[in-house]
Amino acid sequence: MPDISRRDMLKWLAAGLGVLGGGWFLRACGLRPERTPVPPRPTGTPVPPTALPTAAPTPPPGEPTPTPAPTATPTATPLPIPDLAVARGGEPAALVRRAVAALGGMERFVRPGDDVIVKPNICVAYHGYEYAATTNPWVVSELVRLCLEAGAGRVRVMDSPFGGSAEQAYAISGIREQVEAAGGTMEIMTSFKFVPADMSMALDLRSCDIYEDVLNADVVISVPIAKHHNLARLTLGMKNLMGVIRDRPAIHRNVGQRLADLTARIRPALTVVDAVRILTANGPTGGNLADVRQLDTIIASPDIVAADAFAGTLFGLRPDELEYVRAAAAMGLGRMDLEGLRIAEV
Amino acid sequence: MPTPRINRRVWPHLRRAVQYLALLLFLILFIWSRRGGWPAEVVNLPMRLDPLAMLAHLIASRTLLAGSALALITVGLTLLLGRAWCGWLCPLGTLLDLFSFRRLRGKRAAPADGWRRVKHVVLLIILSAALFTNLTLLALDPLTLLFRTLSASVWPAVDQLVTAVETALYRGVPLLRPAVSAFDQVVRPVVLPTEPAFYRFTALYAAVLLGIIALNVIASRFWCRYLCPLGALLGLLSKVGLVRRQVNSSCNACGACARVCPTGTIRADKAYASDPAECTMCLDCLAACPQQAIAFPARFKPAAREAYDPGRRQVLVGLGAAVAGVGLFRANVLARRDHPHLIRPPGARENDLLDKCIRCGECSRACPTSAIQPALSEAGLEGLWTPVLVPRIGYCDYSCHNCGQVCPVQAIPPLSLEEKRSQVIGWAYIDERRCIPWADFEPCIVCEEMCPVPDKAIVLEEVDVLSPDGQPVHVQRPRVVRERCIGCGICEYKCPVNGEAAIRVVVPGRDQA
Numbered sequence: 001m002p003d004i005s006r007r008d009m010l011k012w013l014a015a016g017l018g019v020l021g022g023g024w025f026l027r028a029c030g031l032r033p034e035r036t037p038v039p040p041r042p043t044g045t046p047v048p049p050t051a052l053p054t055a056a057p058t059p060p061p062g063e064p065t066p067t068p069a070p071t072a073t074p075t076a077t078p079l080p081i082p083d084l085a086v087a088r089g090g091e092p093a094a095l096v097r098r099a100v101a102a103l104g105g106m107e108r109f110v111r112p113g114d115d116v117i118v119k120p121n122i123c124v125a126y127h128g129y130e131y132a133a134t135t136n137p138w139v140v141s142e143l144v145r146l147c148l149e150a151g152a153g154r155v156r157v158m159d160s161p162f163g164g165s166a167e168q169a170y171a172i173s174g175i176r177e178q179v180e181a182a183g184g185t186m187e188i189m190t191s192f193k194f195v196p197a198d199m200s201m202a203l204d205l206r207s208c209d210i211y212e213d214v215l216n217a218d219v220v221i222s223v224p225i226a227k228h229h230n231l232a233r234l235t236l237g238m239k240n241l242m243g244v245i246r247d248r249p250a251i252h253r254n255v256g257q258r259l260a261d262l263t264a265r266i267r268p269a270l271t272v273v274d275a276v277r278i279l280t281a282n283g284p285t286g287g288n289l290a291d292v293r294q295l296d297t298i299i300a301s302p303d304i305v306a307a308d309a310f311a312g313t314l315f316g317l318r319p320d321e322l323e324y325v326r327a328a329a330a331m332g333l334g335r336m337d338l339e340g341l342r343i344a345e346v
Numbered sequence: 347m348p349t350p351r352i353n354r355r356v357w358p359h360l361r362r363a364v365q366y367l368a369l370l371l372f373l374i375l376f377i378w379s380r381r382g383g384w385p386a387e388v389v390n391l392p393m394r395l396d397p398l399a400m401l402a403h404l405i406a407s408r409t410l411l412a413g414s415a416l417a418l419i420t421v422g423l424t425l426l427l428g429r430a431w432c433g434w435l436c437p438l439g440t441l442l443d444l445f446s447f448r449r450l451r452g453k454r455a456a457p458a459d460g461w462r463r464v465k466h467v468v469l470l471i472i473l474s475a476a477l478f479t480n481l482t483l484l485a486l487d488p489l490t491l492l493f494r495t496l497s498a499s500v501w502p503a504v505d506q507l508v509t510a511v512e513t514a515l516y517r518g519v520p521l522l523r524p525a526v527s528a529f530d531q532v533v534r535p536v537v538l539p540t541e542p543a544f545y546r547f548t549a550l551y552a553a554v555l556l557g558i559i560a561l562n563v564i565a566s567r568f569w570c571r572y573l574c575p576l577g578a579l580l581g582l583l584s585k586v587g588l589v590r591r592q593v594n595s596s597c598n599a600c601g602a603c604a605r606v607c608p609t610g611t612i613r614a615d616k617a618y619a620s621d622p623a624e625c626t627m628c629l630d631c632l633a634a635c636p637q638q639a640i641a642f643p644a645r646f647k648p649a650a651r652e653a654y655d656p657g658r659r660q661v662l663v664g665l666g667a668a669v670a671g672v673g674l675f676r677a678n679v680l681a682r683r684d685h686p687h688l689i690r691p692p693g694a695r696e697n698d699l700l701d702k703c704i705r706c707g708e709c710s711r712a713c714p715t716s717a718i719q720p721a722l723s724e725a726g727l728e729g730l731w732t733p734v735l736v737p738r739i740g741y742c743d744y745s746c747h748n749c750g751q752v753c754p755v756q757a758i759p760p761l762s763l764e765e766k767r768s769q770v771i772g773w774a775y776i777d778e779r780r781c782i783p784w785a786d787f788e789p790c791i792v793c794e795e796m797c798p799v800p801d802k803a804i805v806l807e808e809v810d811v812l813s814p815d816g817q818p819v820h821v822q823r824p825r826v827v828r829e830r831c832i833g834c835g836i837c838e839y840k841c842p843v844n845g846e847a848a849i850r851v852v853v854p855g856r857d858q859a
Contacts, residue, residue, distance in 0.1 A: 124744070192512050192516050253790075
């Protein structure tokens with residue numbers, strides 16, 4: 001080994017610190033400022049869905065919505081786009097396709113080149129998807145496929161489980177296999193990417209470390225599985241966002257308002273509630289097939305509050321019985337008046 | 347026929363290559379034992395090649411395990427080639443060669459040969475204690491010692507350092523972000539934990555290893571010469587080993603061989619002959635001899651007895667020390683009444699762990715949440731460095747049964763995942779004086795939420811009570827359903843109450859049928 005004199009060592013140490021300090025300085029110059037929170041994408045020129053919720057008969061679903069030719073006059077009044085789409089009966093992937101198509105297609109949410117994060121619920125590594133503790137793998141992979149078809153630059157899928165390792169949970173839930181087959185990437189959420197987020201819009205949760213990539217992504221899609229939870233009553237789209245923060249116990253106090261605060265910060269562009277199989281008791285971990293009910297239902301909406309409010313009815317709960325739905329609606333994050341919503345049953 | 351000079355010079359290089367390969371293999375198996383994916387029989391191979399651990403386990407447990415027959419490979423190797431294990435394969439030996447401190451040591455004379463006895467006494471204590479079903483001193487086996495140090499101090503420290511560097515680069519140098527992120531995604535799942543792994547007494551294990559390395563300053567391979575019980579066992583076998591070092595008549599007593607011998611067994615006063623029990627077959631002398639006076643022929647006659655070889659006196663000392671030690675350990679109250687927090691890995695409690703555990707630390711390493719820790723005080727001195735589950739550090743993962751699979755001696759029984767999921771390892775108790783809904787009248791259901799048992803071993807009692815200021819409040823109070831609780835400890839691990847959790851797992855309260 002060559003001898004290094006003390007002087008040389010100090011020189012190298014100074015050079016190393018200089019590089020680090022320089023990097024710090026450049027960062028301070030704001031090479032890439034954190035995106036300020038913005039409301040969900042405006043629904044600018046929505047693509048009219050092929051099938052409108054006119055009558056009971058189910059329209060021919062399953063295939064991707066062909067993008068209709070733009071109308072001659074762009075100022076023509078747009079056809080009413082539903083606030084929320086519910087697809088019932090069929091294979092999980094087809095349900096997702098129908099529901100998203102009814103909302104105007106994924107092109108409404110994802111622009112070419114976008115960096116998309118799909119956030120399913122992969123909370124434990126204990127059981128396969130049949131136990132309804134984790135989101136249905138085909139629901140997740142179909143969303144990945146739709147995003148890629150819409151031209152997304154990359155689609156990453158991630159969650160940080162509380163029981164078992166992420167690697168194992170990704171495998172056991174079956175989500176890794178399906179997502180990778182669809183062309184998406186599973187990311188293991190790593191500790192150094194949680195950063196303090198600007199929580200100035202929050203009413204109660206004034207500080208929160210959030211996964212930086214979620215803050216910086218162009219599009220975040222929340223894909224919860226609808227299931228029982230004793231504190232929040234149900235875990236749905238808003239509760240699903242807890243997976244991207246560092247200090248989850250902090251949410252357990254004043255859970256309704258704090259979940260609304262978190263939602264106000266992340267603002268997913270789209271929420272797709274997996275109610276293919278729902279867990280009606282002993283959530284969120286599950287493990288007993290007797291607690292699982294198969295509904296073959298997918299709820300999709302750009303309005304996370306409306307999606308959660310509607311999903312609650314599957315369990316016989318009124319929207320106002322979910323504290324976080326009330327809190328979020330009060331903050332103007334979405335609507336909980338299901339009677340006033342345009343709901344497409346497809 | 348004299349061997350050509352060039353050939354002799356190659357031997358030490360070849361040996362070093364083999365040493366590094368063996369060390370690398372040891373490290374790879376170490377890394378994979380946490381990661382999973384490789385069969386347990388592959389991962390725990392080094393321990394099963396260790397004849398000292400396997401022999402002591404055989405004596406103490408009075409059970410013959412087919413898997414431990416692998417140690418016969420090492421025995422055979424030793425009967426053929428002497429202590430080649432020590433010179434060519436032992437990962438600790440290689441580490442000691444890497445940090446030999448030749449310059450620091452200078453020309454200092456090594457301690458007298460009589461000290462070589464110490465390792466024989468250690469060996470005799472281990473084997474005598476094993477007769478009394480005690481395996482405490484296997485903690486001094488070189489493989490278990492190195493493995494435990496890597497697992498409980500080196501690896502968590504490396505993880506902390508890597509994470510700190512990653513964080514600094516990721517935050518500090520925006521240009522490097524994609525690179526750091528990609529590095530983390532590739533390296534972490536293979537080598538490092540996703541959640542930081544914590545161990546108790548990390549510095550202690552490091553200090554023991556550093557101490558052993560530092561002893562090189564007194565004499566090269568000090569550990570192997572004077573202390574190592576595995577070296578002592580292999581040395582005794584080497585006395586009847588086939589291939590041995592021999593000095594022929596062309597020796598001109600230049601002393602080159604004695605100067606390079608790492609274990610100092612080549613002695614001028616014995617015409618540069620050596621003791622095969624101390625020779626690690628490193629072949630440095632073969633390369634160093636200018637006279638080509640050294641050869642390694644096969645011989646059947648046992649080697650001569652040395653003054654430091656164990657005799658009646660050492661056997662009696664070993665036996666006496668073992669009897670006294672075992673007596674004192676067994677008189678400790680912990681041998682009769684369990685320490686309340688001595689939670690053993692699934693199935694181990696019912697399985698006479700102390701008679702079987704070789705202290706290798708494979709279970710602790712394989713535990714994905716680092717819940718299994720080497721015991722320091724919970725099990726008394728007798729149970730030093732046996733596995734104990736510490737729920738505040740990690741929980742027993744409901745989807746994992748690695749510890750029983752990877753245990754080389756079935757001290758932790760190889761339960762199937764289904765069996766493990768219903769194996770009771772402890773009982774959870776709520777501390778109602780500190781539990782948030784009980785004591786503070788505020789909502790918290792974390793323990794219930796986390797409970798992995800399908801029907802929930804923690805249920806919530808809905809009650810309307812008056813808070814201390816007289817306000818009526820509705821609270822959900824957690825309660826443990828005794829017959830459902832398996833003691834996995836995730837409730838204690840996740841309990842948001844600072845410091846000691848408000849729900850704690852202790853040893854099962856009553857003996858189970």
